[in-house]
């Protein structure tokens with residue numbers, strides 16, 4: 381249950397697959413990663429093995445990790461039913477996502493099925509449960525395009541904004557190759573009036589344009605820097621410099637760090653960097669550039685604030701029942 385004040389107003393909580401927790405209980409957090417993922421764009425590299433997910437979580441826990449935010453959205457093989465058991469057995473807190481990725485990650489009939497009430501789907505997954513019986517999602521994941529936003533991205537973000545208004549959940553955005561951050565903020569926070577501190581921009585390490593980073597942080601959004609990855613090796617080494625610039629400009633409280641393991645080969649249990657790399661190597665490298673206190677802030681206080689939401693009880697953006705009196709919307713698979 382979400383904690384409530386004496387006046388009945390919900391206080392912020394992080395919605396994990398085992399229930400809502402106080403933000404300060406989140407602990408050392410991998411703010412963007414995947415235990416399960418399936419896409420036609422990554423044939424043969426599916427993350428679909430619960431045993432491998434458990435091993436990777438165990439390795440992350442052994443490296444000092446306490447929480448993982450899985451950014452896998454609707455229809456991409458989240459295997460939501462496995463997440464509570466994995467969280468319980470590993471002792472790692474897990475937050476699941478609702479939302480929708482770029483159209484290229486779906487068969488057309490899947491998009492057709494959810495198109496009529498996308499916001500309703502997101503709200504149901506956040507407030508009732510994934511698939512109606514699974515754990516509740518704790519964030520909304522959407523995606524931009526390369527230096528722009530196509531019709532699918534605009535439609536998806538409009539639905540995300542509606543679900544954000546109804547629930548308070550944070551919106552995490554996949555930026556294609558790290559681009560389009562300001563286009564996303566113009567749409568989400570300009571046209572769609574989402575509070576900037578409810579937006580988490582992902583993959584900015586892939587486009588180390590320090591001016592754009594500073595503009596996005598100045599607008600009030602969170603910036604999630606993830607990786608490293610084989611595909612983005614060309615820019616990964618710029619990360620310490622980018623984070624130092626942001627911190628120096630007064631935006632240390634906007635920075636999140638994640639691993640973003642998207643393929644089986646990238647897992648530590650298969651010889652890749654995987655989730656533990658974030659803490660065993662990446663953290664130490666960043667501490668050399670920024671000092672331990674700042675990096676600890678990126679891994680604990682910042683994600684606790686970014687992913688906490690008041691979890692308003694309004695069940696559906698399209699309904700007008702007063703908070704606390706409305707009934708939950710039915711779950712959609």
Ligand SMILES: [Zn+2]
Pocket residue numbers: 412413414451640642
């Ligand atoms: Zn990701």
